[in-house]
Amino acid sequence: METSLHTSRRVVKSLKDESARKASLPSVGRPSVAKHAVRAAPPDGVAAPPAPGYKPAADVPASTPAAPSSNVVTFTAPKSASSGKPASKEVPMDGNEATAHVAYAVSDVSFIYPITPATNMGEMVDQWAAEGRKNVFGNVMSVTEMESETGAAGALHGALAAGSLATSFTCSQGLLLMVPNMYKIAGELTPCVLHVTARALAKHALSIFGDHQDVMAVRQTGWAMLCSHSVQEAHDMALVSHLATLRSSVPFLHFFDGFRTSHEINTIATIPEPAIKELLSKPLYRDAIQHHRSRALNPTHPHQRGTAQGPDVYFQCIEGANRFYDAAYEHVVAAMDEVAAVTGRSYKPYEYVGAADATDVVVVMGSGSQAVEEAVGFLNANGRKVGVLKVRLFRPWSNDAFLAALPPSAARVCVLDRTKESGSAGEPLYQQVCAVLHEAEAAEPGSRRRYVVGGRFGLASKEFLPSHAVAVFENLASPRPLRDFSVGIVDDVTHRSLPDSALLPPDAGVSTLPPGTFECMFWGMGSDGTVGANKEAIKIIGNAGLQAQAYFSYDAKKSGGVTVSHLRFGPHKIAAPYLVQQADYMAINHQSYLAKYDTLVNLKPGGVVVVNTTFTDVAALSKYLPAKVKKQLASLQPRLYLIDAAAVARASGLGKHVNMVMQTVFFQLSGVLPIDSAIGLLKKSIAKAYERKGPEVVAKNHAAVDAAVSALVRADIPADWAAAETAPVNPSPAAKAAAGSRLEFIERVARPMLALQGDKLPVSVFPPEGFAPPGTTAIEKRAVAAAVPVWKAENCTQCNICSFVCPHAAIRPALASAAELAGAPPAFTAIPAKGPGLSELQYRIQVSPLDCTGCDLCTHACPDDALQSVPIASVLEAEAANWDFSMTLPERKDLMDKATVKGSQLQQPLIEFSGACEGCGETPYVKLLTQLFGDRLIMANATGCSSIWGGSAPANPYTTNAEGYGPAWANSLFEDNAQFGLGIATGTVQRREALHRHVGELLAADAAGTVHMSAELRDTLASWSSAWQDPEAGNALGRALQPLLEAERGAHPLLQALWAERDLLHKATVWIVGGDGWAYDIGFGGLDHVLASGANVNILVLDTEVYSNTGGQRSKATPLSAVAKFAAGEAGRGRQGPPKKDLGAIAMSYGDVYVASTSLHANYGHVTKALAEAERYPGVSLVLCYAPCIMHGISSGMCSAIEESKMAVDTGYWPLYRYNPSIKEDGVHHPFQLDSKRLKGDLESWLSHENRFNILNRKQPEAAGRMHHDMDDAVHARHDRFKHLAAGDLAKPMQPAEAQKPPHSKGDAGCSCH
Ligand SMILES: Cc1ncc(C[n+]2csc(CCOP(=O)(O)OP(=O)(O)O)c2C)c(N)n1
Ligand code: SF4
């Protein structure tokens, strides 16, 4: 192990004392500062000791530009950096790429489906196949995207049955969908490898992050399970898995930690493909492949598989497979040995690292083992005798091999699981180890019993640091170790969590990293390019011969959120599967982060910090910085650099993209590479990365690189910052009022989470069922816009269109009386309101500058040039105050018909400030939905962008009105949303019917004189009983009943029972919402069933024409010729996708489904009408919504979504229609109404505005031209068909429902149905 242990003598002494006492750990307090070791803050004014790898910087004069030539080197690449293996073999890549390389090399067929974080593996093999890359058998892999993981597993099973070498990539919910076929594949003893980025499961919440819940949920399927603990292992174990499956005929699930390993970039030594080829050409493998193929389904030597068996034989057949599992362990060892012979890296299924005579051993699986290994090194260097047993092979388990790996001296064993099995006697690995040890002890009577405890760590990528591992050892060595514990969190409810280590507190700054490791953190904003630039940087560094590691942490915002890039590099191999704790170099790419987040807590004393700020002068900065930050800077004494990177980016034509400026500065200040060569490599990588976007973009980025360093300013930290103090800030009354009853959740949970302090929250603050209160986005105030719109009253015609199109509900009309305006801030100007019933009021358009994303859609939409985008700083203070005031005005929703464009915007949007991308085309539909029906809306939301911007804790954009009513929103899964929504509707209807009966009984009892109630209550109940299905009148009566029931509920148990169910007096409307991936693909079966159900439910499909949430993979809504991911090979086959599936036609074919195809941006009135009609229709309604998305690559940006959508409709690409079965065809009235009647504009020219169509145009203009022509023909043909339908040529556009019904088939009596 290369870990260096920079430990102080006092720490050593205290450890030795502790082990000598063999008792509970003494409270040693924090270890004292050691040379190069404990990175505590230095005393005021004293520079910190240099960290390893540092060379004092030749400084830039304070507050002067740093000349490009100045030597401000901080990192020294040691001579040994490139020693060892030939550089060509050592490359930085992430775990997904490391795995995909091997999977591609040895497989012929793959069926894929996107799911984070495994998606990238599918993307890579798809891309390589499209490029014609050959595998070791000389074949180009056949890669097919399926409609779901169920489909992928079924197809995989089929390909295997046909004798192919097939593979797939998945995790989490995707893996769960594969379970039935996993049993089949294993049951048929089929060689196959599934590569899994182990991920949490959706329980109380979905999480895309890593743990072992998914793989542990399939451990019973009969697949071997081999775990990789690092990026290098992901590469090596991938090959071991493919070899071992061929050897054993047992299918292998190869897994590694999602994100931590799948997305960590690390320098690895790759296995040359010729070596893999040579291995597979051994007779053993040739025979194994031949054997697999000889078993394939083939009519020339047929056999039958998948029979039905009874009690007589099924059991024996299952047991018959034992010998394959018994032999599998040896096959794994043999495969590991073969790989070792080729690579020099040897592995064991169970591998022990630590003291040979260890008394205490931790057993663990996955990347966490590396943190434990660091802890073991630390403890053993300080007098303890401990070790770690790394489990790689979890299934089939080998008792003997495990026991052989465990040192005989081990008296105490702690098993760490990265999963949770609620209610079990212990997690799976713990139970496995207990069983082994129990059996071993039982087999040897009188043998020493080992003490075993188990605990959990790292769920959903929770950080697991060496200090946590030390705490685990401390617990194990204590007189009464905590069992069934958790580590890394504070459980103050069931008190199962371990306390922080006394020997190595998490924040002590003790490094267990190899000497000379340089650590960097880059704080960026989602979509600002920081992550991409850092990926390139670490590759440049790694390719230059240093060992490199990079990991990227994100929040859940689709854009405008926080990203932190964690980079490490140095001369020695870097394991460290955890975030940077003490950065030598920190870049803060947005100045607001200094105030919003505790960025500097992770800065090493004396390190370098670079801030992108408009305040490049210390005096100005001093006014801006919060006192806390000044004090931190004064204490840490970093070398502080300021740069107005945004100005450099703007001047270079890059808009707000500061990433290349900050990257150049990094290379300049870190000195990781000679600056000239670094700049050369950076420019080269820019040219490659932006090639697709054209030479202009490349030139602009190069210009930014050239201009960066001269804009850098070195700042001295004023001495008086050490004594800075700020007055405490009290939230404004408006903010308090907005928080309302949610205040406790907001203060205890939401605010700390938003400040990125969620890790520190104890268990007790969270609602255990994961429910979230509404309206928490109102407190976020993200201030991400560089420019915001301001209102020019003189031009405004009061159409409310700006508010209609705003994706974030950040601009709204305000109506105020003269009296109310008396209390307005001075800048809150207003004009007389126009329209019937509004004459007494004043009107204003108000923007919330702190919630606006600066997308510019509203300024584009405004037909009267009444909005102007201005830099946020110029209006922030005044407009924020205006917004706060406008929020105090009463809602005047009844003054206009809400089912009109203008009237809808006088309704409070009950979704606001979501974390969707700037200009997102999905959110305005949902916003309008909440304005039309928000106070009675129940939403079943499929997983997808809409569930992420709509439900990422703690940000809940769904909010309530003054009454406390608002959308009740739930996400079940991706695949089951239609059925989930149907279930909600069925349950609600059934309960309401019971309530209605109950009211009838009450009224009858009242008439009979057995219940006494007031006349008012009786009359209101009677009226409600007649109007209960009318959402307007019935709900008004329901509201009126609440106080009456409250007053009289004690009079009779029947009244009390009615009071208990009073929320059902309100008629709800159920909307099933999701994206096209859900509706057209994975959820289509369920959706189809709901369409046929006749239930009174509404379905809203937000059609972005790709799987937006997972990065833009093709769905069956993707149009012909649009290039989407997971379909890279199609262009090569001269065809880019089948034509888009016509979901509207399918739905209309039922004849009793209301169907609308609409585009909010193209026709505001149409969408409003369609939603209102759909809701009113007493059956299933389907509204298909054209939703522009950043994935479309609109060349003039998302601000042009309105113009683009109008063209999409004008050209016939996206038709506007409504099919309303309530309208009976009578020759005059037609159920089908075509609302985009005339085609105009040129389809080809519209297509040229969007990159998704342009990619093919650039690559294969002929094929693109042909497809565009086909599309044009199809659009015209469809338009003609629609015209006929609209004229009543056919009452039901496709087949009448009756005609589609299959002849009724009667089941044979006595058949065995499965
Ligand atoms: C069973 C399963 N497979 C895959 C995923 C990963 N996943 C989450 S959202 C999504 C795509 C959503 O696309 P779409 O329905 O079009 O909605 P959009 O993101 O475009 O709004 C995928 C593949 C999942 N959550 N569950
Ligand atoms: S710029 Fe965008 S986010 Fe801001 S108010 Fe206008 S439409 Fe809304």
Ligand code: SF4
């Ligand atoms: S649908 Fe597109 S624009 Fe909207 S949040 Fe998703 S990726 Fe962003």
